[in-house]
Amino acid sequence: METVLVTGGAGFIGSHFVKRLLRAQDIGRVTVLDALTYAGHVANLGEAFLDPRLNFVRGNILDASLVDSLVAQHPVVVHFAAESHVDRSLLAGGPFVQTNVLGTQVLADAAARHGARRFVHVSTDEVYGPLAEGSATEDYPLRPSVPYAASKAAGDLIALSYFRTYGLPVCVTRSSNNYGPAQYPEKIIPLFVTKLVTGEKVTLHGQGQHVRNWLHVEDNCQGIELVMRAGVPGEVYNIGGGTDLTNRELTRLLLQVCGADWDAVTYIPDRQANDIRYSMVWAKIADSLGYRPTHDLKEELARTADWYRRHPDRWAPLVRIPEPRAATRPHVTPDTAQEPQHV
Template identity: 75%
Template sequence: MYEVVVTGGAGFIGSHFVRRVLRREDVSRVTVLDALTYAGHTENLGEAFLDPRLAFVHGNILDGPLVDELMARHTAVVHFAAESHVDRSLTTADTFLTTNVLGTQTLAASAGRHGIEKFVHVSTDEVYGSLLEGSASEDDLVQPGVPYAASKAASDLVALSHFQTYGLPVCVTRSSNNYGPHQFPEKIIPLFTTRLLRGEKVTLHGQGQHVRNWLHVEDNCAGVELVLCEGEPGEIYNLGGGTDLTGRDLTAKLLALCGKDWDSVTYIPDRQANDLRYSMLWDKIARLGFRPARDLDEGLAETVDWYRRNPDRWAPMTRTPYAAGTQHSACATTPVTSARVEAHVH
């Protein structure tokens, strides 16, 4: 049976994973540890709170005593918690390094002390840097080009060092760009969608020629679940297989779905250190049986429809988009037994 700590489980990808893993009959406990900064919302977990196996802990991955208490009561960790927005990392790199690197160190060290049986560290294709041609394999060197990617590459190495040095059963996943419902409106798809739905203009960097691979969040979570259950300790798994699009091509699809035309788009100078293209090979995870299942056009239509139907969820976020540390209401929780942990349940 799996007893899983999911860090960042109230965020976009983490909450989708929590709902997915709770569908497994061999999961007896899932505890979400989330600091509820601006991109984490208990509302993202929704109906998962109806499951008595779910507990929610409002806390920070840098809180060593709290992390120790949770590790002592679980058998596995899936680590999503991270600062993840490239633009913000250009001005607040220290925050990214603290959370992503030191937070991972805190978790991995505690996991080792408490005999955790599987530690899945969730990362990104951005650690490989910009590739003008070809695709990165898991054996390629990391060459991050921006502070966010550098902090994730460093956290990958920290996690893997705990396998090499202490034998902690660590796996690392690196996924391409995720999209889907519930994403905080700072990344391009929810940002453009919410602006277009409000009748506002959107802005493309340069000429919109930057290439990204788009993978539905449910496909990414299926890959993470597969690595949790079948991944080989010490291995890295690229989670690709989505659809490559330039920024301009993606914008065209969002304009059509929102009923807008190119008059709603303006071009601005390119962002500094804006990687031109990401691309990964994903043969290794395919050998475990991973196959992306979601069609891009259907997934985008579903995503835009979610934002159209749920303005109450995203409209307040657009007023204070970087209110780090803001706590949110709608805090139905399942209590856990430890007195210390109960004090952190929000």
């Protein structure tokens, strides 16, 4: 029975992955390590707490002693924990470097020391930077534009260096934009849906011509699980297969599923360093590991919007109550880390 440590497992993608793992019969204990900053909530795990195989530890990946004690007990590590929002990285890049770079190093160091059998580092297509045309393969140069993407690219390189230097069996996954239920309402889909269902206006940067590939979170989790089980150490796997849309095209679909019209849309000046287009080739994971995305965008957008309609208790407090400053800029070191809380 496999024993797995999932960092950031109370976040959006991480919580979906944990639930997926617990549906597998060959998985033993699953331990979630999460600092529960603004985007992480135990409610995201929900019914998973009914499974006795789930163990939850509240703590920060920068806490080296805590990380060491957990990695020693878990031969498989799947690393989701990250600061992940571009706009926040433009305001304060420090937490992104601390968590996404130094935090990755702390985890990889512990995993190498304890001889982990598998270390999966979860990353993003944004590390490739903008592509006016063509698509990035896994060996495409990393050309990130913003502090968030740069910190993820640095984390990728840190993780891969532990394979090349210490033989740690690292795999890196890079997915396109994820969507689905229970995403924190700062990313465009949950942000627009929560505004539209309450009769508020939404804003589009520039003319809405920025192109993104939209991948359902469960398809990404399928790919990550395949890499966890059978990925080749030292390899990078792009996880794509969603739908390419301009932000204007995406907005049109969201207006439809929310029963709104274009009067609800306002155009604002473009965000600084807003990459015009991302695109990846994902043939490698399809050909070598059998990855096949199965979720239809239009159907899943409707289901996602319906989830937000039915669960205002999960998101309304998040958008109405101002965040404490400390919650948006966590800074935890091994000397100052809070006592971990076990559930």
